[in-house]
Amino acid sequence: MYTIGIDVGGTNLKAGLVNETFDIVATKKMPLVWESPEKFAEDLCVLATGLVEENGISREEVAYIGMGVPGVVDVKRGMIVKTVNIPIRNVPVAELIHRVWEIPVFLGNDADCAALGEFYHFEKKDIESLILVTLGTGVGTGLIFNGKIHCGINGCAGEGGHMVIVSGGDLCTCGRRGCWERYASANGLIRLTKAAMEENRQSVMWSLADGSLDKVDGRTAFNAAREGDAAAKAVVDQYLTYLAEGLTNLINLLQPEVICIGGGVSNEADEALLFPLRGKVEEMRYDKDAQVHTQIVKASLGNDAGIIGAALLGRE
Amino acid sequence: MYTIGIDVGGTNLKAGLVNETFDIVATKKMPLVWESPEKFAEDLCVLATGLVEENGISREEVAYIGMGVPGVVDVKRGMIVKTVNIPIRNVPVAELIHRVWEIPVFLGNDADCAALGEFYHFEKKDIESLILVTLGTGVGTGLIFNGKIHCGINGCAGEGGHMVIVSGGDLCTCGRRGCWERYASANGLIRLTKAAMEENRQSVMWSLADGSLDKVDGRTAFNAAREGDAAAKAVVDQYLTYLAEGLTNLINLLQPEVICIGGGVSNEADEALLFPLRGKVEEMRYDKDAQVHTQIVKASLGNDAGIIGAALLGRE
Numbered sequence: 001m002y003t004i005g006i007d008v009g010g011t012n013l014k015a016g017l018v019n020e021t022f023d024i025v026a027t028k029k030m031p032l033v034w035e036s037p038e039k040f041a042e043d044l045c046v047l048a049t050g051l052v053e054e055n056g057i058s059r060e061e062v063a064y065i066g067m068g069v070p071g072v073v074d075v076k077r078g079m080i081v082k083t084v085n086i087p088i089r090n091v092p093v094a095e096l097i098h099r100v101w102e103i104p105v106f107l108g109n110d111a112d113c114a115a116l117g118e119f120y121h122f123e124k125k126d127i128e129s130l131i132l133v134t135l136g137t138g139v140g141t142g143l144i145f146n147g148k149i150h151c152g153i154n155g156c157a158g159e160g161g162h163m164v165i166v167s168g169g170d171l172c173t174c175g176r177r178g179c180w181e182r183y184a185s186a187n188g189l190i191r192l193t194k195a196a197m198e199e200n201r202q203s204v205m206w207s208l209a210d211g212s213l214d215k216v217d218g219r220t221a222f223n224a225a226r227e228g229d230a231a232a233k234a235v236v237d238q239y240l241t242y243l244a245e246g247l248t249n250l251i252n253l254l255q256p257e258v259i260c261i262g263g264g265v266s267n268e269a270d271e272a273l274l275f276p277l278r279g280k281v282e283e284m285r286y287d288k289d290a291q292v293h294t295q296i297v298k299a300s301l302g303n304d305a306g307i308i309g310a311a312l313l314g315r316e
Numbered sequence: 317m318y319t320i321g322i323d324v325g326g327t328n329l330k331a332g333l334v335n336e337t338f339d340i341v342a343t344k345k346m347p348l349v350w351e352s353p354e355k356f357a358e359d360l361c362v363l364a365t366g367l368v369e370e371n372g373i374s375r376e377e378v379a380y381i382g383m384g385v386p387g388v389v390d391v392k393r394g395m396i397v398k399t400v401n402i403p404i405r406n407v408p409v410a411e412l413i414h415r416v417w418e419i420p421v422f423l424g425n426d427a428d429c430a431a432l433g434e435f436y437h438f439e440k441k442d443i444e445s446l447i448l449v450t451l452g453t454g455v456g457t458g459l460i461f462n463g464k465i466h467c468g469i470n471g472c473a474g475e476g477g478h479m480v481i482v483s484g485g486d487l488c489t490c491g492r493r494g495c496w497e498r499y500a501s502a503n504g505l506i507r508l509t510k511a512a513m514e515e516n517r518q519s520v521m522w523s524l525a526d527g528s529l530d531k532v533d534g535r536t537a538f539n540a541a542r543e544g545d546a547a548a549k550a551v552v553d554q555y556l557t558y559l560a561e562g563l564t565n566l567i568n569l570l571q572p573e574v575i576c577i578g579g580g581v582s583n584e585a586d587e588a589l590l591f592p593l594r595g596k597v598e599e600m601r602y603d604k605d606a607q608v609h610t611q612i613v614k615a616s617l618g619n620d621a622g623i624i625g626a627a628l629l630g631r632e
Contacts, residue, residue: 153445164481254459
């Protein structure tokens with residue numbers, strides 16, 4: 001049997017056919033065009049039907065469809081309550097798809113789905129808990145406890161990026177000041193980098209960014225640090241401290257077996273990111289002499305995590 | 317049937333006989349004198365035996381013994397790994413008790429037990445998740461998800477007091493700077509109060525503290541604020557902001573159904589503590605338009621929570 005995982009993004013719908021060992025065997029995508037709930041469900045059915053037909057699979061071989069949505073979902077009622085960048089509100093998508101294609105449809109938040117994907121693909125198979133921390137535009141967190149997504153009373157749990165670590169600090173899009181994602185996201189790193197460049201006109205970072213603040217990205221400081229630039233080293237160290245601060249908060253509170261670090265920043269070499277990060281967390285963690293510690297590792301699935309996790313929703 | 321809950325404190329062992337509706341029907345206590353693991357287990361047995369005999373209960377009517385310990389326990393092996401203020405290390409207490417009294421013995425962290433007690437005593441019986449936040453010398457947190465204690469991979473989860481909310485802030489006993497408990501505990505409130513008094517020699521707080529900083533306690537600022545003192549009002553507002561900051565972090569991350577506020581500070585009038593606190597969290601929370609929100613309430617069991625929760629450990 002197969003399952004279909006659909007990753008609903010802001011611009012595309014991406015579907016993957018996932019086999020029994022949780023691997024993607026085929027994918028298909030189409031642009032997201034929002035007209036109405038019915039049209040949206042129809043597009044999803046067309047996408048899923050196309051995916052199975054193009055790969056010579058019969059509908060009967062698909063156990064269910066799982067869908068990861070960038071926003072709030074009502075898992076029990078199969079409804080998309082609200083999405084972040086798409087005007088989808090209170091859409092009973094499971095029921096709408098079910099009318100066309102009579103198999104179960106499961107919904108999940110996209111960050112939660114990605115965490116579930118990493119959980120099932122983790123090298124050690126008998127783990128019970130995992131937190132995926134995605135360092136991108138913001139900081140996303142997905143929580144898996146006892147092998148299940150922890151989505152809280154209203155489906156909104158897992159907003160670890162909006163944990164304040166600098167009370168009264170930088171204003172966040174959520175309205176609070178000092179949220180972790182202001183400091184530990186790729187955008188946070190870019191802000192730190194630009195600030196350091198303005199104070200250090202001789203820094204190697206300027207040449208790496210072609211002399212323009214507009215060309216700074218999440219790699220600028222890491223690359224300059226590798227060349228020995230002192231200002232860049234300080235940026236990287238400060239960034240890793242902020243990242244470790246939030247990770248240690250998660251560990252002190254939740255003690256998961258594994259924390260996976262994903263997102264663009266996680267592509268940095270282990271020597272520059274993962275290893276010093278582990279060192280900082282080790283210094284900060286509350287229970288230094290516990291016999292078992294949370295493992296901090298790199299996420300392994302990249303952009304596939306969302307599709308695979310969605311395709312695993314029905315296993316919960 | 318009854319169960320026995322034992323609360324292992326730094327100076328006393330307190331045992332309670334708990335009935336099937338989770339109420340304490342009798343208690344007994346004795347001083348904690350640490351000589352050896354065997355003597356410790358013997359004392360616990362003497363305490364438990366005394367408790368049932370004094371109340372005319374036969375041993376056969378006791379289903380199990382549960383024990384809350386101020387430190388790290390190995391739930392599966394029934395071991396006290398480490399305690400905070402008592403020199404108890406790696407003691408297989410469940411086995412030692414079991415040799416004398418052949419009934420199951422369950423161990424838990426004391427803050428977790430208190431949370432479990434509040435969970436079972438919550439007025440609404442069908443809740444699934446609750447976090448108990450205890451405002452005392454420090455800030456303790458106990459997490460109940462799906463009706464069970466979340467103790468993490470190593471039994472050390474629930475150290476929410478050691479979540480940094482002010483990166484680089486006040487030095488904490490754990491070695492980090494800016495932990496929530498430095499600001500939101502009774503001690504944190506006392507520090508804020510003293511600092512404000514030193515800057516405001518005319519404040520009513522001075523007369524309430526008999527002119528001495530040594531006589532400041534967790535009520536000083538609240539009481540002076542009630543008399544209209546501006547400096548005291550500012551202290552209370554700042555304290556509640558710090559408290560709300562951490563509570564909102566917990567909500568954004570975990571979205572529990574209920575957060576109970578316990579500990580000495582929670583005895584303040586609702587108008588001074590709970591109501592303004594709810595208002596601040598409401599302003600801060602990430603998902604303002606979710607249909608269901610975490611309820612923030614006062615803990616109801618006081619010092620009994622630990623005994624009742626310990627007596628409930630076997631129900632997990």
